[in-house]
Amino acid sequence: MTSAELLDLLLETTLAGSAAILVVLASRRYLRRMFGPGLAHAAWLLVPAAVLAVLLPAPEAAPLPVATLHAIPAATAAVTVFRPAVSAADGAAAVWGLGVLLATMRLAMQQRGFLRGLGTLQRRLDGSWQASACAGLPAVVGLLRPRIVVPADFDSRYTSTQRALMQLHERTHIRRGDLHVNAVVALLRCLFWFNPLVHAAARRFRHDQELACDAAVVARYPHRRRAYGEAMLHTQLAAQPLPLGCHWGFSHPLRERIEMLKLTPKSGPRIAAGIVVITALAVATGAAAWAAQPGRAALQDSGSIAAKDGNAVDGHVVGLSVRIDDSRPMASSGRFTPGREQVFDYDHEGQRWEVALTITPADAGTYTVATRILRDGQLQAAPNLVVREGEDAGITVGERTDDRLVKGLELGLVVRRADAQAVDDTRIQNPPAYPAAAAAGGVGGSVVLLVDVDAAGKPTLVQVERSEPAGVFDAASIEAAYKWRFDPEIRNGEAVPSRLRVPVRFDPPVADGTPADGPAPG
CATH class of the missing domain: 3.30.2420.10 (TonB)
Structure with missing residues (x-):
């Protein structure tokens, strides 16, 4: 993949992902109120759905009808749609790569700082690990071997009921795969370090993740809401974040979490309706991103x-004039080998058009021209022409209105020595x-x-x-x-x-x- 193609892909995924993020940010509170925190958290699936949809092959367009062959003057004009120069693309790609490296190092330092701040860990009889520190705990850390880490004063600060609820909260994170999901979020933050929406979305995603986990615990033990809320208030906030884990500190919305405890769990039909809504949103977002993506043919x-x-x-020369979808014409010319197919490529609004010509001298001063016109690899027309040296000829593939091309390709050519x-x-x-x-x-x-x-x-x-x-x-x-x-x-x-x-x-x-x-x- 060239630097220009990489930047094009970054631009497309950034636009698709940002649009999906805005949709989730605008709807997350409504979804939480209507269908509960769990489905509001699931709405973040719209973001990877949009990004992955951009990576799928672009939709194929239906072939255009073939219009009549006619003679037209050879138009001349310039190509007006361009990609960045190689030097600029390479420089931008290098800056992006440096940003990815720095963002990765920053998150790695945060992760290491949190883990080092735990101090010495000791195994407890209940299977968890007790740290010599207190800030931001309990927490669950480790992608391959998740471990629940509790604070040094875990037994003295919390009641037995509160301890059981807090450990259940962390086990719920493990069961739901939240640690691996957070690792994917951290990766996206590194890849799209330049997009402030991604970082803002990551913080709100973690908030929704905690609310969904709280809701799962409360749904299991609804009569212990008070004990669960008191445990939240007793928790000391962490001094720094934990990128690849789940813990009770670092700016988690305690007010929202406590207010959520007052909500009545949603009924089965309401949750089913929420699943349908989230699924429809994910499918619609992915389909829109897929349909809107421009072609990436090089x-x-x-x-x-x-x-x-x-x-x-010495040899033969062909001059071409190509107009696509009522755009300004594009001119090119060059030598050709008699009897050998030569291909001219044109990019227009995400579509790649190819004009393949096989020109063979016939009688004195005349040539037979076999053409193949393709759009995104699909054959649109394959007419044959007989042209005289130095005289203009033309082909129209598409739709015309009032002697003007509306949609398709208009080709003018002239052959000479x-x-x-x-x-x-x-x-x-x-x-x-x-x-x-x-x-x-x-x-x-x-x-x-x-x-x-x-x-x-x-x-x-x-x-x-x-x-x-x-x-x-x-x-x-x-x-x-x-x-x-x-x-x-x-x-x-x-x-x-x-x-x-x-x-x-x-x-x-x-x-x-x-x-x-x-x-x-x-």
Whole structure:
């Protein structure tokens, strides 16, 4: 996974998780009042449901109907939807990784500080462990071998009834798997350290966890509410938190916990209704996150320039203009090998469109063009064209209204020989120089450039969006790009500055000096 893909995934999971957190924060008190603390605590399942839903494959769209073939002028414009540059993505990923490390160290220090603060532990006859300290106890610690730890004055401070209730509380945590759940919460806090909502939600989750555990104990011994409440008041608050455990201290809402003791346990039908509500919320939240996720298909390395160890050779050139869903058209051009399929990739609003062309010379001045148009890997159309050299042709796949594309893909293309070069073919006249060390070592790769052009089509800024392998072909690609000229974007009849994404592929040369796989489209 590249840095850019990692950041995209973090962004998607952060948005989905934050939305689910807001839903739970807004509804937890209502759910507690209507269905009890246990189901209010279960509502936090909405958060992992939303996050996990984002990791599922995106929904497949139904194929679009195929419209008629028609001739259209070859439009020229620039790509306007981009991902961050590689350097920025790598830097952001490094900052995130450092934050994860620091957050993990912080929680580990809190855990160690709490455990060291317990002092010497001694095994009791009832199976629990007695600490030499008192703060924040009783508590249950240990993921693999959970242990109930009671304070040094456990026998003198609490009555036998209170002691039994408090130990039952801690055993309930163990039985419910709360320690492992808290470990997952701690992991999420480390991974999403940059999101303040996650930290706020973690505190409220622990509050709801204690309330749910209290409710379970009181439901079992309803006639001992008073003793249970007095035990809470006698508990001394801890000086620091316990990330991977459960204990009675550290800002737990004692007022809410005592007020909860006054509530009457919910009836079976009410609890059943709550389960249905929570399940429906979890399913709806997960489905919404899954349906809203953008496609994460990576930009393929079949690109617009074939860089060779030497000068460009004569051949054939195809120029493309692609418009998707009434967006501004995207222009690209490049060489092609007769009879060999070349693929052009376009990302648009989370969908990946592929235009695969197989162009074969026919009679003098004519070409047959076999096309395959795919959306997210699904074939949408496969028409065949016969075009004359230098003349425009086009294909529309989708829906049109009043001679305007509403939904789908509109393709314009023109085929000519490479020796009939125009200003916008400078990418073919000036291919990147293949680095000598990479050529000698048989190293190939690709670079995706982001090129800012002025109204005359001259590059003003060239940046590397991503490269493979990193840094090997960057300088050669940037140097060549400043020699290129592009068709500027036309807006309201006037040329305006714009930005383009230009993929560049480097095929390692073989003995005869030609790329191993032949030239790539441009």
